[in-house]
Structures are given as C-alpha cells and as structure tokens.
Amino acid sequence: MTNLEKLPVTIIDLLSNTIILRQTAPYIPVKELHRLAATSKSLRDIIHNQSEAWHYLNLTPVKRAIIDSTPIDVGGFAWRAERMDESLTEDDFYAGPLRGIFGNLHSKRILQYVQTLVLDGLSVPADLVREIVAEDRYRVKVLSLRQPTHLNMSKLQQVLRYVCRPTRAEGTPILKALYVFGPKDAPRSFTTALEAPPNVRELGVMSSSGAQIGAEWNQRSSNSLASNLLDEESKWYGSTGRAIKRPLSSWPETLAVCKGLINFDAVLCRGPRHDITKVDSKDFLQPTIANVALGSSGCETCGSCPEGPAIFGQSPDSAMPLLGPVPSHSSSLRATIRPEQRPDGSFPKLILRCEDCLRGRWCEQCNRWWCEDCYQEPVSRAHHTRTEMQQLELRDELQRNGWASVERGVASTPVKVFSKLCVEHCLVGEMMAGAGSNGMWG
Ligand SMILES: [Zn+2]
Ligand SMILES: [Zn+2]
Ligand SMILES: [Zn+2]
Known part of the structure; x- marks a missing residue:
C-alpha cells in the first residue's frame, strides 16, 4: 500500500x-x-x-x-x-x-x-x-x-388541468409526479421501531395461544398497531380495504386530464364499467378514484380481475399510485411508483377498485370480492338489493331457513354479498354471534 x-x-x-x-x-x-x-x-x-x-x-x-x-x-x-x-x-x-x-x-x-x-x-x-x-426557472x-x-384544491386542479391542456408546449409539463392526497411522511423517529415490534410479538403470542379474555381489545389494538406500521406500499398492494377514506369526488376529472402526464398518489379505477367500449351505457360509471385495495389474490372465483392486475414495469405508469416516502435519491417517475421486488424477482400484483364498482360484490369485513365476469348480482334483486323491504325479507328468510336457502335464492344465482358482508363467511358469522342476543338483527 x-x-x-x-x-x-x-x-x-x-x-x-x-x-x-x-x-x-x-x-x-x-x-x-x-x-x-x-x-x-x-x-x-x-x-x-x-x-x-x-x-x-x-x-x-x-x-x-x-x-x-x-x-x-x-x-x-x-x-x-x-x-x-x-x-x-x-x-x-x-x-x-x-x-x-x-x-x-x-x-x-x-x-x-x-x-x-x-x-x-x-x-x-x-x-x-x-x-x-409552469415557470422556466423551476425544473x-x-x-x-x-x-x-392555504392551498385551494379547486385552484390547484385548475392549474394542473392548464399545464396538461392539449395545446401545451411540447416537452411540458416537466412535473411527472404529484403527491397530494396521502399523509406526509412520518418523521424518521425511533418510536415505532422501539415500541411496535414487542407489542406485535406480544399480541401474536396472545392470539396464537387462543386467549379469549380481552380478545376484542387485542383485536382493536392489533389493528391500530397494524395501521401504524402500514407503509404506503402495503396500503395499496395489501388487502387493505378502504385505502383512502376521505372522499375525493372532485378529483377524478383532473386525474383523467393529467393521465399519462402527471401521476398522483392515487389512481383512477380501471374497472370494466368505467370503459364505455365494454359496457352498456346504463351500466357505465363516470371516472372515479380507486380507493379500495383488494390485495393481489383477486376475485374469489377466478383469482384475477377482468381489467387485469396492474404490475410495475408491465402496466401503464398511470395505473400505479405514487408510493411514499418520496424517494430521495432519484427523481424519476419509476422510483416513485416502484414497489419492492418479491424474493423471486417479480413485482406484486395491484388490484384497486372504486366502491361504485364493488357494490354488491365486495365484503367490507373480510375484503373478499367477486368480479364482473364471475358473478352477476341476481337480476331480480339487483335493482332492489339495497331497499329496506328487501333487507327485511332477506333477514326473515335467513332467520327462518339459514343462508343455504338464501343462496338457492330468489333467482338461480346464489347471493354472494348481502348488506356489505359476504354471505358464506361473514354474514353467517354475524348471525351466529347475534343469535340469542338479537345481535345485528335486533
Ligand atoms: Zn372473477
Ligand atoms: Zn370503479
Ligand atoms: Zn366476508
């Protein structure tokens, strides 16, 4: 040397x-x-x-x-x-x-x-x-x-629609990614690292040993811990259910205008009913933000979804939400939307939908769902499912004869989801829990 x-x-x-x-x-x-x-x-x-x-x-x-x-x-x-x-x-x-x-x-x-x-x-x-x-001095x-x-969201949307207007100058906008919907990145602190793992382990031990006392409390606290630990990636890629809770009803049009130019930390729903070329006009749904994360396992019956899961590197970038924290070492769009690679080198599948698409086909409790190809809501009920009369009728039917009779159903198609719960797993569970105490039917 x-x-x-x-x-x-x-x-x-x-x-x-x-x-x-x-x-x-x-x-x-x-x-x-x-x-x-x-x-x-x-x-x-x-x-x-x-x-x-x-x-x-x-x-x-x-x-x-x-x-x-x-x-x-x-x-x-x-x-x-x-x-x-x-x-x-x-x-x-x-x-x-x-x-x-x-x-x-x-x-x-x-x-x-x-x-x-x-x-x-x-x-x-x-x-x-x-x-x-819009100004040249910024890149x-x-x-x-x-x-x-002090940020007026409708003014912000005007700005975004303006910079993405069809007559914009070539090479503009320079902006490729805008984080605006999610919570800001948590400051890097040791609190989570020090406190959470022991608690999680503790809860794991308690639930695996089948401790019944305080089970509900454990469930709740483990849920809140889980949500504290959730990073943005698992929020979208996991079987999270509602990933965005507050309504973003004014945003879909802006996201549609900016599609392919500016990406956001939320995406539009790609469900088939938003595509006028794929559905009858009576079934058509306006552009809507996909706020429900369904996980990668797909529809209960076919294990996928008609639009196909979004996959990093294969699907259009506009199908992938930006993930937090904001990458500090690269300013490329790829860095903002890239999920962790799986051990086998593949990228996880992303299935996101809006609640309009999922009505009557998604269980809000266990997050199971049935896609448009595999499950048609029984016709006789489809238009009345949510009327109170129908709910009462079905309740009576369930109480008299159990879900098997409901499954045979009014029409020949078995009902998969009723009152936002899947019939087979969660609705029956609710009924058992409620039996004798008048539970959810009281
Ligand atoms: Zn399916
Ligand atoms: Zn949708
Ligand atoms: Zn369920």
Missing part, C-alpha cells in the same frame, strides 16, 4: 464524488448544507455548483418556510404587518416565505437543480404551485404537497 492510499479521506474527497454527494445531500438539512458551503471554497464550489447536492430538496423542516399563524406569535405579527400592504393578495402573503426561499435559490443558480421538491405541511397557495409547475419533476395549508 502506498502512502497516498493511507491518507485519511476528507469530506471534500467524499463530496467530490458525485455519487456520494447525490446519496448524502438529501440527509443534510438545507441550512447545514449552506453552512457547510460557507466553511471552505472547495466545499462551496462542490455544493453550489453540483446539481447532485440539490436534486432533492425537502423544505418541510425549514423554519423560515413555516408561517406561524398563532395570535401570540409576536414575530409573526411584525412579519405580517411589514408585508401587508394593499397591493398584496392573500395568496401572495401566504406564498411569501417559500417564494423568498425560491428567489434566493434562484439567485444562487441552485433552483434549476431541484428535481424533487417536498413542501409537505407548508403554506403553498395555488399560485405558487402554478409558478413551480421540478416530483412535487409533494401533502397536508398543505
């Missing part, structure tokens, strides 16, 4: 390597990056002139980006009073802190390097989003606006 090889490696050596810089920079808060740059000319050159140091910019933890609107915030009041003049719109006011930061980065010629921009939980008015997605490909403040 030569002497040269024995010399200690300096931080300058390390950061001069673009691969190392790209991998390291996302972990250094912006403020520290600036401080580091101020310590020596070499470091300043590296940090300010290398796109790798800036391709991922997360301003969520930056104090200057936060507007404190609590009344006791005296500093905030001064800041507000200083800037509140008649020419200033409300949007201008709330965009102020971030616009200041972007102006600063632009003047240092850094803004052009930012390809992934995370603004979760910050004050981001729609006008500012328009600047980020943002992946943008995260989860749980923002």
Whole structure:
C-alpha cells in the first residue's frame, strides 16, 4: 500500500464524488448544507455548483418556510404587518416565505437543480404551485404537497388541468409526479421501531395461544398497531380495504386530464364499467378514484380481475399510485411508483377498485370480492338489493331457513354479498354471534 492510499479521506474527497454527494445531500438539512458551503471554497464550489447536492430538496423542516399563524406569535405579527400592504393578495402573503426561499435559490443558480421538491405541511397557495409547475426557472419533476395549508384544491386542479391542456408546449409539463392526497411522511423517529415490534410479538403470542379474555381489545389494538406500521406500499398492494377514506369526488376529472402526464398518489379505477367500449351505457360509471385495495389474490372465483392486475414495469405508469416516502435519491417517475421486488424477482400484483364498482360484490369485513365476469348480482334483486323491504325479507328468510336457502335464492344465482358482508363467511358469522342476543338483527 502506498502512502497516498493511507491518507485519511476528507469530506471534500467524499463530496467530490458525485455519487456520494447525490446519496448524502438529501440527509443534510438545507441550512447545514449552506453552512457547510460557507466553511471552505472547495466545499462551496462542490455544493453550489453540483446539481447532485440539490436534486432533492425537502423544505418541510425549514423554519423560515413555516408561517406561524398563532395570535401570540409576536414575530409573526411584525412579519405580517411589514408585508401587508394593499397591493398584496392573500395568496401572495401566504406564498411569501417559500417564494423568498425560491428567489434566493434562484439567485444562487441552485433552483434549476431541484428535481424533487417536498413542501409537505407548508403554506403553498395555488399560485405558487402554478409558478413551480409552469415557470422556466423551476425544473421540478416530483412535487409533494401533502397536508398543505392555504392551498385551494379547486385552484390547484385548475392549474394542473392548464399545464396538461392539449395545446401545451411540447416537452411540458416537466412535473411527472404529484403527491397530494396521502399523509406526509412520518418523521424518521425511533418510536415505532422501539415500541411496535414487542407489542406485535406480544399480541401474536396472545392470539396464537387462543386467549379469549380481552380478545376484542387485542383485536382493536392489533389493528391500530397494524395501521401504524402500514407503509404506503402495503396500503395499496395489501388487502387493505378502504385505502383512502376521505372522499375525493372532485378529483377524478383532473386525474383523467393529467393521465399519462402527471401521476398522483392515487389512481383512477380501471374497472370494466368505467370503459364505455365494454359496457352498456346504463351500466357505465363516470371516472372515479380507486380507493379500495383488494390485495393481489383477486376475485374469489377466478383469482384475477377482468381489467387485469396492474404490475410495475408491465402496466401503464398511470395505473400505479405514487408510493411514499418520496424517494430521495432519484427523481424519476419509476422510483416513485416502484414497489419492492418479491424474493423471486417479480413485482406484486395491484388490484384497486372504486366502491361504485364493488357494490354488491365486495365484503367490507373480510375484503373478499367477486368480479364482473364471475358473478352477476341476481337480476331480480339487483335493482332492489339495497331497499329496506328487501333487507327485511332477506333477514326473515335467513332467520327462518339459514343462508343455504338464501343462496338457492330468489333467482338461480346464489347471493354472494348481502348488506356489505359476504354471505358464506361473514354474514353467517354475524348471525351466529347475534343469535340469542338479537345481535345485528335486533
Ligand atoms: Zn372473477
Ligand atoms: Zn370503479
Ligand atoms: Zn366476508
């Protein structure tokens, strides 16, 4: 070994390597990056002139980006009073802190390097989003606006539809991925890592030993633990049931306009009833966000679905929701939608549907479902299933003769799902549980 090889490696050596810089920079808060740059000319050159140091910019933890609107915030009041003049719109006011930061980065010629921009939980008015997605000085490909403040969602949708309009300039929009629906990424903390595994193990032992006392409590707490541990990937790829709970009824049209251009952390339902070429117009359903995750095992009967499961690398990118956390080392669309590879090298199957498609064919309790090809709701009941009269009739039938008689049914097709429960597993279970105590039928 030569002497040269024995010399200690300096931080300058390390950061001069673009691969190392790209991998390291996302972990250094912006403020520290600036401080580091101020310590020596070499470091300043590296940090300010290398796109790798800036391709991922997360301003969520930056104090200057936060507007404190609590009344006791005296500093905030001064800041507000200083800037509140008649020419200033409300949007201008709330965009102020971030616009200041972007102006600063632009003047240092850094803004052009930012390809992934995370603004979760910050004050981001729609006008500012328009600047980020439409102005030349920005080159943002992946943008995260989860749980923002002062962001008018209908204005945001106008902005998105505008940048995706058919007459847009070639090569636009630069934005490829927008995180806007999900919760912001949990701060990296040790709490989950330290607390959750022992609890999970404990619960596992208790349930496997068949402990009956407090079983319900265990069930509930294990559910809440499970949901704490759920990452975005298992939320969509697992048999989760409702993956998005709040209604996004105003968004489907915008997602349809942006399809193939901008991807979101939610997708449109691909069920056959949304395709006018595949169904009668009376069965046609408007575009709807797919909010139910059905898992990879598919329909109970055929093990798949008429539209085919979405698979990373094979299906169109627009069929795959963006997954959190926002990737810090790549700004490609592929990185945002790529699930973990399975041990055999394959990618998991994704089956997502909207609730309109699943009505009468999905059990909300166990998440079993039957696809359009395998199960037609019995015709005589299809149009009345959800009327109260029918429910009462079926209830009586169930109580008198059990589900087998219902299964033989009014029509020749056995009923698979009744009252949002699958007849064979969950409805019967409910009836047993309810027997004698008037349970769900009381
Ligand atoms: Zn099927
Ligand atoms: Zn649907
Ligand atoms: Zn069920």
